[in-house]
Amino acid sequence: MPKSTAPATKRATSKSVGAKAAPKASATRGAAARPAGSKRDGAADHAWDAIVIGGGHNGLTNAAYLAKAGLRTLVLERRHLVGGAAITEELRPGYWFTTFSYALSLLRPDIIHELELTRHGFMPILMPTTFCPMENGDYLLLGQDHGENHREIARHSRHDADAYDAFNHDVLKVCQAIKPLLDAAPPDIFSDDPEELVALAMLGSRFRRLDRKVLHDAVRLLTGSAADFLDDYFESDILKGYIASSSIIGTKVGPYSQGSGLVLLYHLMGEHDGEFGAWAFHKRGNGGFTQLLAKAAESFGVEIRLESPVESVITSGGRATGVALADGREFHAPIVVSALDPRRTFLELVDPRQLPTDLVDAITRFRFQGTSAKVNFALDGVPRYPALGDRTDQYRGFTNIGPSMEYLERAFDDAKYGAFSTRPYLDCAIQSQVDPDMAPPGKAVMSCFVQYAPYHLRESDWDTQRQPLGDTVQATLESFFPGFGDLVLQREVQTPLDIERTVGLSEGNIFAGEFLAPQMYFFRPAPGWSQYRTPIEGYYQCGSGTHPGGCVMGAPGKLAAERIIRDRGRAVAPDRANAVARDRQGAVARA
Amino acid sequence: MIRTTPFHERTAALNETGIWEHWSNHLVASRYQMSEKFEYFAIRNTAGLFDTSPLYKYRIHGPAAERFLAGVLARDIRTCPVGRGQYTAWCDDRGFVVEDGVILHVAPDEYLLTAAEPNLAYFQALIDGLDVAVDDVSADWGVLAVQGPRSRELLAALAPEVARLAYFDVIATKIAKVPVHVSRTGYTGDLGFEIWVPAADALAVWDAVWGVSRGRGVIPFGMTALYMARIEAGLVLLDVDFNSSRFAWTDADRTTPIELGLGWMFRDIGADDRTFLGHEAIRREIATTSSRWRLSGLILDWQDYDRIFDAAGLIPPKDHTPVQDEYYVYDDELNQLGYATSQMYSPILQRHIALARVPLDRTAPGSRVKLELGVSHRYEYFDAHVARLPLFNPERRTA
Numbered sequence: 001m002p003k004s005t006a007p008a009t010k011r012a013t014s015k016s017v018g019a020k021a022a023p024k025a026s027a028t029r030g031a032a033a034r035p036a037g038s039k040r041d042g043a044a045d046h047a048w049d050a051i052v053i054g055g056g057h058n059g060l061t062n063a064a065y066l067a068k069a070g071l072r073t074l075v076l077e078r079r080h081l082v083g084g085a086a087i088t089e090e091l092r093p094g095y096w097f098t099t100f101s102y103a104l105s106l107l108r109p110d111i112i113h114e115l116e117l118t119r120h121g122f123m124p125i126l127m128p129t130t131f132c133p134m135e136n137g138d139y140l141l142l143g144q145d146h147g148e149n150h151r152e153i154a155r156h157s158r159h160d161a162d163a164y165d166a167f168n169h170d171v172l173k174v175c176q177a178i179k180p181l182l183d184a185a186p187p188d189i190f191s192d193d194p195e196e197l198v199a200l201a202m203l204g205s206r207f208r209r210l211d212r213k214v215l216h217d218a219v220r221l222l223t224g225s226a227a228d229f230l231d232d233y234f235e236s237d238i239l240k241g242y243i244a245s246s247s248i249i250g251t252k253v254g255p256y257s258q259g260s261g262l263v264l265l266y267h268l269m270g271e272h273d274g275e276f277g278a279w280a281f282h283k284r285g286n287g288g289f290t291q292l293l294a295k296a297a298e299s300f301g302v303e304i305r306l307e308s309p310v311e312s313v314i315t316s317g318g319r320a321t322g323v324a325l326a327d328g329r330e331f332h333a334p335i336v337v338s339a340l341d342p343r344r345t346f347l348e349l350v351d352p353r354q355l356p357t358d359l360v361d362a363i364t365r366f367r368f369q370g371t372s373a374k375v376n377f378a379l380d381g382v383p384r385y386p387a388l389g390d391r392t393d394q395y396r397g398f399t400n401i402g403p404s405m406e407y408l409e410r411a412f413d414d415a416k417y418g419a420f421s422t423r424p425y426l427d428c429a430i431q432s433q434v435d436p437d438m439a440p441p442g443k444a445v446m447s448c449f450v451q452y453a454p455y456h457l458r459e460s461d462w463d464t465q466r467q468p469l470g471d472t473v474q475a476t477l478e479s480f481f482p483g484f485g486d487l488v489l490q491r492e493v494q495t496p497l498d499i500e501r502t503v504g505l506s507e508g509n510i511f512a513g514e515f516l517a518p519q520m521y522f523f524r525p526a527p528g529w530s531q532y533r534t535p536i537e538g539y540y541q542c543g544s545g546t547h548p549g550g551c552v553m554g555a556p557g558k559l560a561a562e563r564i565i566r567d568r569g570r571a572v573a574p575d576r577a578n579a580v581a582r583d584r585q586g587a588v589a590r591a
Numbered sequence: 592m593i594r595t596t597p598f599h600e601r602t603a604a605l606n607e608t609g610i611w612e613h614w615s616n617h618l619v620a621s622r623y624q625m626s627e628k629f630e631y632f633a634i635r636n637t638a639g640l641f642d643t644s645p646l647y648k649y650r651i652h653g654p655a656a657e658r659f660l661a662g663v664l665a666r667d668i669r670t671c672p673v674g675r676g677q678y679t680a681w682c683d684d685r686g687f688v689v690e691d692g693v694i695l696h697v698a699p700d701e702y703l704l705t706a707a708e709p710n711l712a713y714f715q716a717l718i719d720g721l722d723v724a725v726d727d728v729s730a731d732w733g734v735l736a737v738q739g740p741r742s743r744e745l746l747a748a749l750a751p752e753v754a755r756l757a758y759f760d761v762i763a764t765k766i767a768k769v770p771v772h773v774s775r776t777g778y779t780g781d782l783g784f785e786i787w788v789p790a791a792d793a794l795a796v797w798d799a800v801w802g803v804s805r806g807r808g809v810i811p812f813g814m815t816a817l818y819m820a821r822i823e824a825g826l827v828l829l830d831v832d833f834n835s836s837r838f839a840w841t842d843a844d845r846t847t848p849i850e851l852g853l854g855w856m857f858r859d860i861g862a863d864d865r866t867f868l869g870h871e872a873i874r875r876e877i878a879t880t881s882s883r884w885r886l887s888g889l890i891l892d893w894q895d896y897d898r899i900f901d902a903a904g905l906i907p908p909k910d911h912t913p914v915q916d917e918y919y920v921y922d923d924e925l926n927q928l929g930y931a932t933s934q935m936y937s938p939i940l941q942r943h944i945a946l947a948r949v950p951l952d953r954t955a956p957g958s959r960v961k962l963e964l965g966v967s968h969r970y971e972y973f974d975a976h977v978a979r980l981p982l983f984n985p986e987r988r989t990a
Contacts, residue, residue, distance in 0.1 A: 063948060113893050123939060125636060128626040145627040176906055216943050273938055274909030396629065436637050436741075436808030547610075 023567040045515060048074045050564070051323055053310045053349065053504050054543070056084020057290050059339030060304075061557030062542040064115050064297035066335075068229055069565045073302045074331060077502065078309035078321065081287075081529070085510065086502045086552050088287025094440040095378040098285035099492070100510070102374075102429060102447045103127070103398075105270025105279040106551040107289075108183060111558055120292040120299070122170035124272060124280030125434050127397035132242045133480045134403045137387050141239045141394050157236035166242075167233045168277075174221060175269045175276045180206070182269065182430035182548040185559045186521045190528045209228060220392055221261040223485070227405050229261055237404035245402040245425060248451060250510040250550065252371040254412030255405045263515050268579065279398070281434040313338070313349045319537035333583045334538050335564055339557070341505055342366050342514035342545035355535050362526035365464040366519060366545075367437040369507030370496035373453035375473040382430060395433045400428035401480060408584045411452055418458025420469050423476060425451045443489075448473055455496040455507040462497035469493055495570075511550025512543050521547055531569070534558035540564055593618055596644035597733030601801070605811050612814060615708075618866050622813035630812035631819045634779050634885055638739035639812035640800065643778070644742035644793075647709055648732055649857045652701040653723035660702065661718050661865050664694070665873070666856045669865075671696050676759045676774050680848050680856065686872025687836035687845040689713065693776050694903065695761045695787075699804055701774070701930020703728070703787065707829040709760055711853075713837065717868075733793035737800060738783030738820070738893030740987055741807065744786055746773065748803045753784065760987040767792075767793040767799035769813055778817060787871075809969060818913040822933045822946060825980030827851055827887060831915040832886065832932040850948070852886040852980055873938055884929050884948040889920070889962060891943040892974035903967040909936040909943070915935065921961045921972060928953060928960055937983065944982050945975070953977055 016227030024481035052063045055077030067073045081087060085100040104124050112122060132140040142149050142157060154161035176270050187199035197202045207215060220229055227245030228238045244255035247264035254260065272278035280288040294304060308329075313336050314322040322332035337347040346355060346363045402408050403427045411421035427449040438443045450473055457465060470493040479486045496508025505512055513519055525545045530542050544550035594617050596602070596825045601619055610621045614912060622630060633639040651660060653948040659752040660668040666679040676695040680688050692706040699714055711745040712723045750764040753773055761774035777783030819830075827833055831847045848856060855874060857863075876882055900907035920929045934945035945962060953960060956979050961972040 109893070109941070116939050118939065122941065123632075123636065125632045126626065126628045126938075128624075144628075172906065184865045273911065273936065273941075274907060294604065393624070433808070441806040535701070 019207075026574050048072050048238070048331060050074070050337060050493075051076060051331055051333045052337045052339055053313075053323060054078070054084065054339035055082035055294070055304060055306075056339055056503075056543070057086050057286075057293060057552050057554055058291045058542050058544060058557035058560075059084070059337075060290065060302075061115070061554040062113060062337055062339060062561045063302045063304075063505065063557075064293070064300050065558055065561030066337075067297065067302045068115070069337070069561070071565075074148070074333070075302055075324070076308040076310050076331070076438075077304060079502075080306055082304060082306070083287050083290035085505065086283035086286035086290045091376075094379050095443070095490070096284060096287075096431075096494060097376045097378075097445060097446050098287065098431060098447050099376065100283075100286060100494060100503060101286045101373055101552055102431070102449065103279045104282045104289060104552055105272060105288060105436070106182075106266070107555040108553060108558065109271075109553050110183065111554045114194055114558075115117045116299075117292060117296055120295045121283070122289070123283040123293060125283060126282050127279050127434055128401060129256060129397040130242070131385075131394040131398045132238055132396065132403065133385060133401075134238055135407075135479075138238075139385065139387055139394075140242060141388075150450065151542070153236070153239060156238050157234070160236045161236045162240050163233045167230075170213075170217055171265075171268050172276055173211070174218045177210050177214050177218055178265065179269060180556060181521070182553070182555055185532065186524075186530045186547050188528065188531055189522050192296075193297045199278065211561040218265075221265040223258065224261045225256055225258050225262045226260040227256045229254075230405070234243050237406070241402045241407060242400050242402040244405045244408055245400050248425065249427070249449070250451075252412075252415060252452070252454065252515050253367050253516075254409040256409050257412075259516050262517060262520070266293070266515060266549070270551070272333055281429070281431055283435055284437065285431065287433075289552070292298045293529040308410065310349065313539055314537070315354065315536055316349065317353075318394070321537035328587060328589070335540065335541050335568070336538060337540045337560060337564065339541075339543045341368070341509075341543055342541070343368065343506040344504065345503050345541045345543065345545070346487035350534075350536060350539070359526050359529060359535065362529075366525055367512065367514045367516060368455070368505075368507035368509040370505070370510065371452050372499075372508070373420075373450040373469060373495040373496060374492075374499075374509055375448045375450055375470055376492040376494075376551060377446040377448070377488055378439070378486040379430075380489055381442065381443050381487055382433065383446075383477070383484050383487060386483060392433065394432040395427070397434075399428040399430070401428065401476060408587060415452030415454045418454060419455060420453040420457070420465065420472065421534055422472065423452070424453070424473060426473065426476060428477075444487075453510075455500070462495040466493050466495050466498070468504075469495060474502075512545040513549075515549060520549065524549060532556075534564040572579065594937065596642050597788075597790040598642045598644065598735060598797050600794060600945065601797045602642050602811060605814075606747075607616055608673050609944050610614060610813075615647065619645060620811070622666075622803060622811040622815050623811045626757040627813060627815040627819070630810060630816035631680075631938065632910070632985055633783055633812060634739045634816060634820050635809065636740065638737055638741040638745055638804070638845075639810060639816065640804070641738060641812055642734045642809070643818055644733045644790075646705045646729070646734060647727070648729045648734075649704045649706065649711065649714065650701070650728045651704060651714075651723060652726075653721075654700055655696035655721040655723040656700045656702055658720050659723040660694070662867050663714065665853075665869060667863050667865060668694070668696075669704075669858070669927060670859075673697070674761060675700055676761050678759070678776075680851075680853055681850060682867075682869030682873070683836045684868055684875060685836075686847050686869040686870070687839075687842075688740065688833055688851060688853075688866060689836050691827065693774070695772065695774050695776075696906040697761060697763065697772055699709065705726045705734075712756075732827045735786045735797060735800065736777050736779075737786065737787065738777045738779040738781050740782055740785050740985075741809070742781075745800070745803050745807070745809065747784075749799055756784070761894075767795045769796050771796060776825055778824075779820035779986060780826060780981055780983055780988060781820065782924040782990075785877070791807060798825055815912065818933075819911055819935060819937075822913055823933050823939065823981070824939050825886075825982060826888060827886065827946070827948065828915065828933070843969045846886075847873065847876055850886065862939045863884045880951065882951060884950050886932075886980070887949050887954050888948060888978040888980045889934075889945040889947045889949075889960065889975045890932060890940075890978050890982070891945075891962065892976070893942060899971045899973060903971075905967060911936050911938055918945070919963045919973075920949060921963060923959070923961065925961070925972065931962060933963075935950050939983055943973075946980070949977060 005236035049071035499508035931947035
């Protein structure tokens, strides 16, 4: 068992998705409109078995697995670098910014092993502390020593110090029970395929074997509010605020909203070297991670082409045959995989008229409504927290500006009515304290995840509100760290609109679609389409909009690759493959 | 009465844990802060400082120093000119390892040698009328190890010539105006250096190194982080991975250098005309491949590891804390093959790893074995495969 109860929760913004698809206006061309098999450009010289659209972490993971299985695989990335939302950029000489996604935890351990990432320099550095400043100048500082954490929590509540152990134990039991669901595709509950029925039965029996309390806790977390769950254990505002902060990340809920429990559970399920709830900072940030992931993919034979925006998927006779780029080039392969989000995968890369109506309806209803922003700072030094004097070791992990559930909920209130929070929740990390190569000696870079910043502003627009948001974040920091503003050398603000424009994530949702029960598991991204296939034969989906979802997890990319490889095996027996396809169409019709 | 090292005044101020251990009758920090893993990452990602002063240190000097050492040390000292060092071992006349250490050729006819345990009487008994002296200078020097990818640039800021040091080079230079020896050596398997400073001036050198380290994420590291790094690097530890032949009761507790994985020390033994201690036995062992086993790396199969813990209802632990104790190694039929002497979960390799004695027919990388570990109060047998040492060996270590 993990020895430490240290920072019990944390989070990351994330998701990948590299290539932004065609603008909506052109979505109706695509497939049917373009004659299949037209060979322009030199692309025809290459014979590809699979083309992956988008070089985010899921696209790269997917491609690596396909190539490892022997498929000649091409990744087409719209931007000048791979990584999607998991990139690190030197925006000021010597200062490296994790532009969007900023920490690692949910990455599946099997991917680390199977793609041999350690050979390419995989290095998740432990973040040993969590620092939670309070509005009265006090703080909660958790580290790696259980006894010290107990004493620190007891400063705020003796009751909670003990309850924290019980909470961690109960939550670990739920994580242990739920974790296998992250590592396998959901069974298709709409299918009569005996294989699916067996999988469903196994899922059922797994839950039947669970301890009653564990199952009940799991359901409470999956469906209820973080506040209800936390109120059962704790009385102190700062501890509840800290833990509840993980219940709102990337999703338009407050800690009192039903559904926040699910977001909390996801973030508690991350692990660092087997320790649930612990987070790591990858060497050079998540961009450092995706760069080495690309190297790993290339070592299996993947070819990556940058600045190659895919406009549409080419289809012929109901199956995918390749992709067309915005510049007219075409690439052909019997397998095309979209690592983009569901909206782009189903409504933009292909002609929705090719798809069943119920699927188009479901995707149209799929909720994105990004609500997070990022403000990154280059600093002249490390900020001072008055109560800790000249100490700086508190910054070796996350600094959580969310001192109570009420603080978080009030921040949410603004967003409910279409404004960004006047006093936002901030998840900060002075990353140069963990990886000194992120900034010049004595200087610092600080990443601030900001919530709430709703994509749809009622009174204004993000091009107008970008710097006001930056000012609000800076003012909030100034209130906790007097003199903070004097340290600022440079500030970068990434609104949800910027995330959408730069990364291609619809409405800037960091998870490629919100973490809400109706959008998870069997239903991610749509009922009947949770197994990485699409109604177009040979066209697959592998982005964070598929199970198990966002964060730098890699599981969608891997599970989609497994699906593709299995389907390919079946394709040897075409009668069987057709039967599966027919069954699937029928299932959708019934649904 | 326990002693302190020449750097103690500084290390004591930095040790936030109050946890110390005893090493050769000196106080040394097990860890300086609550997370030894954070210290470990400093070694692998930035640089860490380690007080290695408690090592026994011998000065071997005189016109016959080379001749003496050529007869005592297993590795050919004649290939070690002034300004170079060697990792070496010394054996008894049956070819069993007495101990290992690093020898630095610091000046003509003058060497410095480290050892984990006292060896003065042992060496002096071997002088046999040669014009050489062996002095115990253990208390005369403080030794500060600076280990990690950033170590070179840090020290070059204090003594520019350090930047030119090749792996196992040693130079005399000055840091903070104090004459020191700086060698490109260490016990972490990473790029690293060790500074030999006269004990009286140790604090000045520490302060200079600490000064250039500020703001760069450089931190001191303790024994636990050191052990983590050394296991990944396949560096053996006396009384853990082997025992001194001098004090062993049976040959089962003795090991030859070849069995210990140090066969590379004898690559040129065909052209080596020395009659060093143990040479006949070592030549015979090489000629007849009569080694009983070979120290090898083990990497546990992660799927099997997870499966066994899952089946026991437990979350598979990934504990980086080094376990420096014996665990047994078996074949598929559960016949004992050998035993592991050190094991841990390696954060940089993301695997459970071990150093283990395996029979010669299992030393090929990829050979399958099983490692016996306790799970939920009973023994389980974990699939593992043999891997070449060192398990972690970054280019920068020797580049």
